[in-house]
Amino acid sequence: MTEVTDDDITLIQDMLETMHEACGIGLAATQVGVLKQLLVLDISAADDNEPPKPMAIINPEIIEEEGELEMEEGCLSIPDIRETVTRPETIRIRYNDASMRVQELEADGLLARVIQHEMDHLNGVLFVDHLSAAKRTFLRNRLRKITKGEIDIDYDFVVDKKKPRR
Ligand code: GNR
Ligand code: NI
DSSP states (O other), X not given: OOOOOHHHHHHHHHHHHHHHHTTOSEEEGGGGTOOSSEEEEOGGGGOTTSOOOOEEEEEEXXXXXXXXXXXXXXXXXXXXXXXXXXXXXXEEEEEEOTTOOEEEEEEOHHHHHHHHHHHHHHTXXXXXXXXXXXXXXXXXXXXXXXXXXXXXXXXXXXXXXXSOOO
């Protein structure tokens, strides 16, 4: 993205609302059918004692990574499946904020995890793509059901009501 339009601001707000509605802590534009290098996150949503801290991250790039950590992941696009994924523990990213200002952020723990998970989404990669072939074989039937729309979810997209749906 080279600029943030009023429509993009609305998209960011709708994505944050969709994410909160689904009790998620991150959401990538590709997950709502928008092919833009844009993601939103709010890891405070995972902690009742933390005030909300919504963020929009545009054009993210990982500029440093260190360590390795196993953590269980889930995904709003792959309901009811949780598996342990190994990823770098600490990352440093460069990105544009909603005003297109260049920012850098060092992240570890859950924040580093959700950023890497969302950046994967922007490249069409899902957390199950990081699993061993054996684990994927084990999940194959459930993944097929999700693909065919045979799994019900209890959350919905929040869409821009002013704009016709494409
Ligand atoms: O809500 C989410 N929780 C989560 C937990 C561990 C690792 C990654 C995530 S992201 C996920 C929301 C989601 O699917 N975003 O793409
Ligand atoms: Ni996801």
